[in-house]
Amino acid sequence: MFWNEKIETLKGKDLEQLQLKRLKWTLRQVGSVGFYQQQLKDAGIRIGEIRKLEDIRKLPFTRKQDLRDGYPFGFLAVPLSKVIRIHTTSGTTGKPTVVGYTRGDLEAWAELIARNLTMVGLKVGDIFQNMVNYGMFTGGLGFHYGAEKVGLTVIPSATGNTRRQIEMIQDFGVTAIHCTPSYAMHLSEVAEEMGVELATLRTGLFGAEPWSDAMRGELESRLGVTAFDSYGLSELFGPGVAFECPERDGLHIWHDSYLVEIIDPASGEVLGPGERGELVVTPLVKEAMPLLRYRTGDITMLLPDECPCGRAQKIARITGRSDDMLVIRGINVFPSQIEHVLLRIPEVGSQFMVYVDRVNHLDEMTIEVEINRAHFSGELADLSRIQKKVVKELRETLELRTTVKLVEPGSLPRFEGKAKRVIDRRGVV
Amino acid sequence: MEQKKYVIRQISVFSENKPGRLAAIAKALQEEEINILAFSIAEADGFGVVRALVDKPKKAYEKLSGIGFNVAFTDVIAVQMKDIPGGLYEIARILGEGKINIEYSYAYSGKEAAVLILRVDNVEAAISAIRNGGGTLLESSMFQ
Ligand SMILES: [Zn+2]
Numbered sequence: 001m002f003w004n005e006k007i008e009t010l011k012g013k014d015l016e017q018l019q020l021k022r023l024k025w026t027l028r029q030v031g032s033v034g035f036y037q038q039q040l041k042d043a044g045i046r047i048g049e050i051r052k053l054e055d056i057r058k059l060p061f062t063r064k065q066d067l068r069d070g071y072p073f074g075f076l077a078v079p080l081s082k083v084i085r086i087h088t089t090s091g092t093t094g095k096p097t098v099v100g101y102t103r104g105d106l107e108a109w110a111e112l113i114a115r116n117l118t119m120v121g122l123k124v125g126d127i128f129q130n131m132v133n134y135g136m137f138t139g140g141l142g143f144h145y146g147a148e149k150v151g152l153t154v155i156p157s158a159t160g161n162t163r164r165q166i167e168m169i170q171d172f173g174v175t176a177i178h179c180t181p182s183y184a185m186h187l188s189e190v191a192e193e194m195g196v197e198l199a200t201l202r203t204g205l206f207g208a209e210p211w212s213d214a215m216r217g218e219l220e221s222r223l224g225v226t227a228f229d230s231y232g233l234s235e236l237f238g239p240g241v242a243f244e245c246p247e248r249d250g251l252h253i254w255h256d257s258y259l260v261e262i263i264d265p266a267s268g269e270v271l272g273p274g275e276r277g278e279l280v281v282t283p284l285v286k287e288a289m290p291l292l293r294y295r296t297g298d299i300t301m302l303l304p305d306e307c308p309c310g311r312a313q314k315i316a317r318i319t320g321r322s323d324d325m326l327v328i329r330g331i332n333v334f335p336s337q338i339e340h341v342l343l344r345i346p347e348v349g350s351q352f353m354v355y356v357d358r359v360n361h362l363d364e365m366t367i368e369v370e371i372n373r374a375h376f377s378g379e380l381a382d383l384s385r386i387q388k389k390v391v392k393e394l395r396e397t398l399e400l401r402t403t404v405k406l407v408e409p410g411s412l413p414r415f416e417g418k419a420k421r422v423i424d425r426r427g428v429v
Numbered sequence: 430m431e432q433k434k435y436v437i438r439q440i441s442v443f444s445e446n447k448p449g450r451l452a453a454i455a456k457a458l459q460e461e462e463i464n465i466l467a468f469s470i471a472e473a474d475g476f477g478v479v480r481a482l483v484d485k486p487k488k489a490y491e492k493l494s495g496i497g498f499n500v501a502f503t504d505v506i507a508v509q510m511k512d513i514p515g516g517l518y519e520i521a522r523i524l525g526e527g528k529i530n531i532e533y534s535y536a537y538s539g540k541e542a543a544v545l546i547l548r549v550d551n552v553e554a555a556i557s558a559i560r561n562g563g564g565t566l567l568e569s570s571m572f573q
Contacts, residue, residue: 371443371499378441378501379532380471380478387474405475407445409499 003118003150004111007256009310019259020053022284029290032077035070036292056259056282057270061293067097067235075289076100083288088136089234099138099234100288106145108285109237112254113146116243119252119311120203120228122176124151127200129172131165131179131187132208134158138238139208143178146240152176159183162190169198176203178230181211181219188222201225207232207239210318210336214343229317235294236283242315250303250314257285260315261293262302265322266332273304276334278322279315297322299334326356326422328363331400335421338367341393347375347386351412358426366403367394373409432556436504437569438486439546442479443499446472454479454493461485461492466572467546469535480535482507482546484573504552507572509565510536510543520545520564527558 002008010018027047030036040047043060050056067075075098076083083100090096101109122128128147134140134156147154155172157165159179165187168174179187184206191198201223207230216227231251232239242253253260259282262271271277279296299320307314320336327333335354342350349370357364369390371383383406390404415421444450451470458465458481468481483489486502493500510516524531530550537544544567549555559566 373499376443376499376501378439378478378503380473381532383443383476383478384473405445407476408443408497410497411445 001118001121001123003115008115008119008252008254009312010256011312015255015312016053018256019284022256023050023053023056023259023282026282026284026286026290026292029077029287030292033075033290035066035074053259056261056293059292061268061280061295062291063295064097064235064297068095070098071095072098073100075291077290078102078288085141087138087141087234087238089138090136097235099237101237102287104287105237105285105289108257109142109240110145110149112237112240112257113143114149115254116205116230116240117147117150117152119243119245119309120205120226121246122147122150122152122203126152126175126203127155127172128152128176128178129155129157129165129169129174131157131159131177131183138232138234139178142232142238142240143205162187163194166191166194166196166198169201170196173200174198175200176205177201177223177225178205178207180208181206181215182209184219184223185215188219192222198223204228205230210320212343231298231315231318233296233298235289235291236281236296237286241281245307245309245311247307247309250307250316252307252309252311253313253315255312258283260302262300263295264332265299265325266327271301273302273313276301276316276319277332279318295322299325299336324422326354326365326424328356328365328400331398333365333398333400337397338394341397342369342390345386345390345393347372348390348406349409349412351414352421353412354422356422356424356426363426364403365400366405368405368407368412370409370412371406432553434568434570435506435556435566436552437482437507437546437567437572439503439505439548440481440483440486440489440493441501441503442481442493443476444470444479445476451479453496454481454498457492457496457498458483458489461488463489463492467535467537467544469533471533480533482537482572486573503548505546505548506552506555506559507567508545508547508559509539509567510545512542516543517545520547520559523558523562523564524549524555526562527554529555529558 082102084103085101087099088096130143132139204225204227219227228244230239230243232241242251244251261280262277263280265278279298279300281294282292298318300315300318303314320334324335349372353368355366387404387406394402464484466482471478490500508520532548534547
């Protein structure tokens, strides 16, 4: 199902034409932002030099820190009186980032959410419980207005009081939920404790934090839903930037509204389809807070294959943050790649630690991984075979030789919240 | 069926090569008053397996698993070794002729004679070969 079939399936020359038109509009829009006036002046670029889409590569990147430095209203391209809503994102360090929205922005954002909801099969008649924070976090109001636009019956339940949430799902016959994957897991556990079957649920929309395919399987079987991955960030409106279609093999990013580049986080060089790197986005329809080449910090890639659903090019599910990237002997390594390799080897656990050292001017990476309790045969030879298998699979994925240490089950640190699995000792004298 | 009584359950414990792990195993077994009759340590790259013949294997398994160790049972056999030159050769010859591979072995001095603990690739065939070849197997009931 399509919300706006023409625009959702726009590809090739037609898409590029629209993107270029909107890019030029965005370039005019940033003209009234002091930061960009200065940045373009410093880079010696006049807006008129940007004549085709590729010319965007001449422009410098915009970083999260730039937005923080502009606190509170340094990035607004319109008078504050035209801004009808403000959201903020909390940074782990320093000041929050402020995002402003004009009436047109809120309309454009709701349109994107409406596309996503329709894409996964939700329509008038569906009862939608929106179990995310409704405050400064963009997930609550963002989904709320998109769902109302489609005509779903919206329950703005927000977060907390899980038992009450479960009662509402039962009493109102809720068919679709939106929340973080970890809250969905908690919900399923509480429902189990209560002995409640959430029989009416069919669709689960999960986002705002990374989640694995293993978790998808678990959520689907526990909640009886089909689970869809949602991607977005407040700087680009909020959720709704990219979303899984029923194929659930990558996320459709809305190319009419976002100009996508994938770059090597270390060199800034633009990468091709199938090459993993950092997602850089130039929003094309943002009025209040236009951005140029915004570095999202999220690691993904453009998928080379066409999607059977007919929509345009997809990105892969986010597999980590560029801040976590390691450069080992010149090769970019993301801890998430290591995790993916370990997840498909049943003989070892999914917890791991990475140690990086410099030995005789060469980078050496050592990975500690736990043996899976159920796979210990008692034979040393079997352990050696498992160790070699991990080394081999890591080499195939990372294109890098590593040292693998098998450790006892339960001996590696468990992390709550952000994991700190990498210890880089190269800088230490 | 007759042969079953010669099959002995060894406990095999996964252990990282780091200080204190063997002591932790020994202490745990002592707490449960489990006797270690024989043991050996096999090491590879950063990790190893502690193999032990104990008088109460099930209790040892439960205790060690309970404190987090990764433990497995391994079937082994025990052969009485004549305390004369060529005693080891005789056992090795019998198994060799029976086309049975010795994966590892370790020995200890029992009350009457030296005892060789053997892990072989085919336990039943090894038991038959040793009995037919005139060797003396020790029954598991002697230990456990
Ligand atoms: Zn699709």
